[in-house]
Amino acid sequence: xxxxxxxxxxxxxxxxxxxxxxxxxxxxxxxxxxxxxxxxxxxxxxxxxxxxxxxxxxxxxxxxxxxxxxxxxxxxxxxxxxxxxxxxxxxxxxxxxxxxxxxxxxxxxxxxxxxxxxxxxxxxxxxxxxxxxxxxxxxxxxxxxxxxxxxxxxxxxxxxxxxxxxxxxxxxxxxxxxxxxxxxxxxxxxxxxxxxxxxxxxxxxxxxxxxxxxxxxxxxxxxxxxxxxxxxxxxxxxxxxxxxxxxxxxxxxxxxxxxxxxxxxxxxxxxxxxxxxxxxxxxxxxxxxxxxxxxxxxxxxxxxxxxxxxxxxxxxxxxxxxxxxxxxxxxxxxxxxxxxxxxxxxxxxxxxxxxxxxxxxxxxxxxxxxxxxxxxxxxxxxxxxxxxxxxxxxxxxxxxxxxxxxxxxxxxxxxxxxxxxxxx
Amino acid sequence: xxxxxxxxxxxxxxxxxxxxxxxxxxxxxxxxxxxxxxxxxxxxxxxxxxxxxxxxxxxxxxxxxxxxxxxxxxxxxxxxxxxxxxxxxxxxxxxxxxxxxxxxxxxxxxxxxxxxxxxxxxxxxxxxxxxxxxxxxxxxxxxxxxxxxxxxxxxxxxxxxxxxxxxxxxxxxxxxxxxxxxxxxxxxxxxxxxxxxxxxxxxxxxxxxxxxxxxxxxxxxxxxxxxxxxxxxxxxxxxxxxxxxxxxxxxxxxxxxxxxxxxxxxxxxxxxxxxxxxxxxxxxxxxxxxxxxxxxxxxxxxxxxxxxxxxxxxxxxxxxxxxxxxxxxxxxxxxxxxxxxxxxxxxxxxxxxxxxxxxxxxxxxxxxxxxxxxxxxxxxxxxxxxxxxxxxxxxxxxxxxxxxxxxxxxxxxxxxxxxxxxxx
Numbered sequence: 080x081x082x083x084x085x086x087x088x089x090x091x092x093x094x095x096x097x098x099x100x101x102x103x104x105x106x107x108x109x110x111x112x113x114x115x116x117x118x119x120x121x122x123x124x125x126x127x128x129x130x131x132x133x134x135x136x137x138x139x140x141x142x143x144x145x146x147x148x149x150x151x152x153x154x155x156x157x158x159x160x161x162x163x164x165x166x167x168x169x170x171x172x173x174x175x176x177x178x179x180x181x182x183x184x185x186x187x188x189x190x191x192x193x194x195x196x197x198x199x200x201x202x203x204x205x206x207x208x209x210x211x212x213x214x215x216x217x218x219x220x221x222x223x224x225x226x227x228x229x230x231x232x233x234x235x236x237x238x239x240x241x242x243x244x245x246x247x248x249x250x251x252x253x254x255x256x257x258x259x260x261x262x263x264x265x266x267x268x269x270x271x272x273x274x275x276x277x278x279x280x281x282x283x284x285x286x287x288x289x290x291x292x293x294x295x296x297x298x299x300x301x302x303x304x305x306x307x308x309x310x311x312x313x314x315x316x317x318x319x320x321x322x323x324x325x326x327x328x329x330x331x332x333x334x335x336x337x338x339x340x341x342x343x344x345x346x347x348x349x350x351x352x353x354x355x356x357x358x359x360x361x362x363x364x365x366x367x368x369x370x371x372x373x374x375x376x377x378x379x380x381x382x383x384x385x386x387x388x389x390x391x392x393x394x395x396x397x398x399x400x401x402x403x404x405x406x407x408x409x410x411x412x413x414x415x416x417x418x419x420x421x422x423x424x425x426x427x428x429x430x431x432x433x434x435x436x437x438x439x440x441x442x443x444x445x446x447x448x449x450x451x452x453x454x455x456x457x458x459x460x461x462x463x464x465x466x467x468x469x470x471x472x473x474x475x476x477x478x479x480x481x482x483x484x485x486x487x488x489x490x491x492x493x494x495x496x497x498x499x500x501x502x503x
Numbered sequence: 504x505x506x507x508x509x510x511x512x513x514x515x516x517x518x519x520x521x522x523x524x525x526x527x528x529x530x531x532x533x534x535x536x537x538x539x540x541x542x543x544x545x546x547x548x549x550x551x552x553x554x555x556x557x558x559x560x561x562x563x564x565x566x567x568x569x570x571x572x573x574x575x576x577x578x579x580x581x582x583x584x585x586x587x588x589x590x591x592x593x594x595x596x597x598x599x600x601x602x603x604x605x606x607x608x609x610x611x612x613x614x615x616x617x618x619x620x621x622x623x624x625x626x627x628x629x630x631x632x633x634x635x636x637x638x639x640x641x642x643x644x645x646x647x648x649x650x651x652x653x654x655x656x657x658x659x660x661x662x663x664x665x666x667x668x669x670x671x672x673x674x675x676x677x678x679x680x681x682x683x684x685x686x687x688x689x690x691x692x693x694x695x696x697x698x699x700x701x702x703x704x705x706x707x708x709x710x711x712x713x714x715x716x717x718x719x720x721x722x723x724x725x726x727x728x729x730x731x732x733x734x735x736x737x738x739x740x741x742x743x744x745x746x747x748x749x750x751x752x753x754x755x756x757x758x759x760x761x762x763x764x765x766x767x768x769x770x771x772x773x774x775x776x777x778x779x780x781x782x783x784x785x786x787x788x789x790x791x792x793x794x795x796x797x798x799x800x801x802x803x804x805x806x807x808x809x810x811x812x813x814x815x816x817x818x819x820x821x822x823x824x825x826x827x828x829x830x831x832x833x834x835x836x837x838x839x840x841x842x843x844x845x846x847x848x849x850x851x852x853x854x855x856x857x858x859x860x861x862x863x864x865x866x867x868x869x870x871x872x873x874x875x876x877x878x879x880x881x882x883x884x885x886x887x888x889x890x891x892x893x894x895x896x897x898x899x900x901x902x903x904x905x906x907x908x909x910x911x912x913x914x915x916x917x918x919x920x921x922x923x924x925x926x927x
Contacts, residue, residue: 090719092539093686094530095728098522101544106518115516117551120525120542127541134558150697151718184873185893190701210896235720237900295519359790359811365802366785366793369811373789376865376898384813386821387783387793393808393851397821427817441800474800 080256082108083135084118087128087146087156088234091120100145100232100239111248112257113141123153132163136227141251146234148213150192156231157216161200164218164229171199178212206230206246208238215242217250261307261315265326266340267333268300269487275301278330285325290318298472298479299342300335335490342486343371343378349493350381350431357489358429359385360398360419362410363437363453367482383427388419398422411436411448416456416465424458431492432458434465435485439477453481455488462492504680506532507559508542511552511570511580512658515544524569524656524663535672536681537565547577556587560651564680567671570658572637574616580655581640585624588642588653592622598629602636630654630670632662639666641674683734687743689750690764691757692724693911699725702754709749714742722903723766724759759914766910767795767802773917774805774855781913782853783809784822784843786834787861787877791906807851812843822846835860835872840880840889848882855916856882858889859909863901877905879912886916 084104090096098120105115116139121127128147135142147156161168175197182189196213199205206215216231230247232239251257267275272294286292289309295302305322307315327334336345350357359368365387372382386397391410394400399422404414416434424432437453444450451470457463466488470480508528514520522544529539540563545551552571559566571580585592599621606613620637623629630639640655654671656663675681691699696718710716713733719726729746731739751758760769774781783792789811796806810821815834818824823846828838840860848856861877868874875894881887890912894904 089717090728091526092529092542093533094526094528094539095688095719095726097526102515102518102521104518105516109517115518116546118516118522118544122540149718149720151700153717181895185895187695187698190697192700193697210900235722237722237897241897293519358817361790361793362808364794365797365806366783366790366809366811367797369785369790369813370788370794370902373813373863374899374902378789379813382789382813384786384811384817384821385790386810387790387808389793389797389803389806389808390851393782396852397808397810397850426821427814428820439797475798478794478798 080113080141080254081116081139082113082141082143083116083139085128085131085135085142085144086118086120086234087123087144088120089122089153091146092122099236100234103236103240104143104145104243107243107248108143108251110260110262111251112260113251114258123147123155125155125159128155128159129163132160140226140256141228141230143230143232143247145232145239148215148231148233150190150196150213157198157200160216160218160229160231161203164200164202164220166200166202166218168198168200170194170197171205172197174199174205174214181212206232206242208233208242209245210241211235211238213238215246217247259308259310259315261309261312261319263305263319263323264338265303265305265323265334266300266336266338266342267303267330268335268342268483270301270330270333272296272301275330275333278333279326280329282322282325285318285322290322292322298476299483300333332491335487341375342483342490344375346486346490346493347372347375347378347381349490351377353493355430355493356381356383356428357431357433358383358423358427360388360423360432360434360456361385362388362394362419362435363439364435364478364482364485365389367478368433368435368485371482371486383429385423385427385432394419398426409448411438411452411454413454413456413465413467416454417458417463418456420456420458420465421463430459431489432456433485433489435481437477437481439474439481441474451477453477453484455481455485457488457492459492504537504565504678504682505540505563506537506565506567507563508539509552509555509559509566509568510542510544510658511547511568512544513546513577515570516546523660524658527660527664528567528569528667531667531672532567532675533684534686535675536683537675538682538684547571547579549579549583552579552583553587556584564650565652565654565675567654567656569656569663572639572655572657574614574620574637581622581624584640584642584653584655588624588626588644590624590626590642592624594618594621595623595629596621598623598638605636630656630666632657632666633669634665635659635662637662639670641671682732683736683739685731685733685736685739685743687729687747688762689727689729689747689758690724690760690762690766691727691754692759692766692907694725694754694757696720696725699754699757702757703750704753706746706749709742709746714746716746722900723907724757727758756915759911765799766907766914768799770910770914770917771796771799771802771805773914775801777917779854779917780805780807780852781855781857782807782847782851784847784856784858784880785809785811786813786818786843787859787863788902788906788909789813791902792857792859792909795906795910807853809847809851809856818843822850833872835862835876835878837878837889837891840878841882841887842880844880844882844889845887854883855913856880857909857913859905861901861905863898863905865898875901877901877908879905879909881912881916883916
């Protein structure tokens with residue numbers, strides 16, 4: 080099955096918004112064995128959208144649109160697709176009631192124009208929207224032996240993704256005209272792409288037309304994507320097992336998870352299964368570690384909270400950091416990182432205290448402590464230590480990298496403990 | 504002058520790379536008065552690239568391509584454009600010498616295939632590449648009274664940008680057929696797209712072919728984009744002033760900034776100029792407010808830090824929340840929100856304490872306090888209050904919305920103070 084993407088919105092053309100929707104849909108469809116052959120962005124103009132639908136269906140079976148689904152006058156997608164497939168719009172009463180009740184629950188009045196959201200082209204299915212008011216739309220028809228499939232999604236990325244995951248992909252996965260493709264992802268952190276490649280070395284004897292390996296770098300780490308195109312599932316599993324074994328042998332210490340695991344979720348499971356709790360003492364990361372830990376549902380099982388010690392006065396007053404140490408070593412130092420980790424552990428009664436103190440930039444760097452320097456402190460009932468890391472990025476990326484490094488310090492410490500524990 | 508973008512590369516279609524080139528070129532061309540009417544991404548396939556060139560020139564004067572300019576076998580752009588314009592490729596000796604010398608300086612051997620980089624279609628100009636080996640290309644021709652302009656740029660963003668800035672934009676800026684376009688953006692928060700539209704009501708008497716208004720929603724708020732296409736800058740300013748005045752009259756309380764302002768940066772400026780400091784007591788947001796505040800360079804001027812009080816024991820132990828109140832009202836309550844805000848203010852000595860306690864989901868909701876409920880507490884030296892907000896989103900979006908609402912509580916409080924202050 081070939082797909083074309085049609086992303087709609089003036090804001091994409093004038094560069095006010097980067098088209099992350101196309102990238103995400105491209106990746107998601109590809110991993111499901113659907114080939115994305117072309118991706119087109121046009122503005123909020125009915126005749127242009129229509130012309131691109133025609134062009135897309137000249138080549139593709141499936142067209143996925145994003146954008147232009149809201150209640151305002153420049154939202155034209157629904158009208159255009161209804162017209163293109165000659166399917167008149169009519170109010171869907173159940174949908175209208177659902178939208179009205181969403182407004183009621185938020186205790187807000189519903190504007191007249193919002194009712195347009197409940198209009199659906201005849202013969203189209205709704206794709207449930209678990210997080211917003213406007214659902215997506217699905218349509219399929221076969222005329223003259225040619226099948227045309229259409230998915231209409233909103234432009235707001237979070238809504239688009241949730242609708243696609245909940246309602247669109249399950250439909251597509253039922254189809255037999257996909258290329259068989261088996262993916263496996265290993266998640267690494269704490270090592271850059273080139274270094275990881277050097278650690279892993281040559282694996283070309285395991286790769287061929289049927290078996291691929293891709294390095295996918297991001298700020299939180301490098302993902303290794305293993306792919307088999309074999310249409311025999313046992314053969315694919317065997318190929319990927321063999322490749323995974325070699326990768327784990329050579330770079331296992333950097334691999335923290337598989338699939339779409341996040342470091343914070345993997346760490347959360349480790350803490351929960353060991354009955355441990357953690358508290359955070361954040362300076363350089365400003366609360367970001369707490370945010371990441373609490374992004375995981377159920378994190379209250381193991382995360383108690385902590386202190387954002389951005390000002391030195393808070394480090395002293397709330398965490399018991401010594402003023403003399405701050406004076407002698409500076410805030411970005413091993414001693415302060417350790418005192419912060421120890422202090423938050425004592426203040427909260429957590430099993431583990433973790434801390435960050437560093438220079439995210441752009442200001443504040445010195446020759447000795449350049450922008451991108453961070454000390455990460457760790458304390459539990461048996462051990463206390465701090466490690467220094469250096470990154471070379473801008474403020475936002477540094478905060479991201481600092482927080483990832485801190486979460487990984489806990490993960491590695493727990494793994495070390497596990498490894499050195501006497502057999503039961 | 505109308506432009507189409509043609510971004511080339513399999514990695515863009517399968518989502519391995521997000522298409523930041525299209526966004527950047529869109530913004531740069533738009534601000535130079537060149538209308539980007541369409542943006543197409545295709546893979547590394549000669550016939551597809553050629554077909555898209557044909558489609559583009561059916562509508563546009565200028566086509567800008569990125570990607571497919573390197574030395575490997577899947578780099579096809581140069582061959583395709585040479586063929587499309589019927590301009591044979593020939594080696595440019597000066598360029599070959601330049602490429603050879605770059606290899607010598609890096610003490611590397613030049614592979615045979617690299618020589619292909621020095622081939623240039625007859626009649627094409629080079630666009631100097633200050634940072635890499637492959638230059639961009641420029642071509643223009645007029646046939647049958649129709650002008651066609653072509654810029655061919657590499658796909659690596661840093662190289663693409665440097666070539667465009669150094670060699671492409673100066674050429675385009677000399678042309679007289681650019682449309683003058685003036686944008687202005689108003690940033691709102693605390694109100695959804697439909698509600699904002701209802702507040703603003705009908706402004707069609709201020710809009711016409713020359714003046715446009717767009718609503719651009721995201722989780723942090725709705726941006727209002729005002730555009731004038733008048734070629735007289737005084738007239739454009741007047742048009743946008745008039746429209747902005749009406750928008751501010753009708754929805755001013757929701758407008759926190761202009762351009763690319765963020766709420767945290769605007770709030771930071773307000774705090775700094777008033778000599779105030781703030782501390783955070785976060786339960787539901789888990790540190791995210793601190794993270795957002797510290798994303799702003801220089802935030803140590805006004806942000807002291809605070810407490811992430813995820814567990815009730817931390818609310819009691821670190822913020823002085825009363826156990827009796829927790830027992831009687833529950834953690835997600837007005838009284839606890841107020842005690843948290845008051846507690847963190849006292850613990851840190853900040854001018855303002857702000858707190859969140861709520862249910863981000865997916866678990867923990869009840870009929871009385873459903874998922875998406877948050878209490879936001881505010882305390883300063885004169886006043887203390889808490890507001891309840893209800894959202895209907897998933898965990899990540901709720902945390903985002905809670906934190907935006909909390910930052911906006913401070914902003915509104917400071918504006919109210921300003922408004923009620925006696926004239927100096």
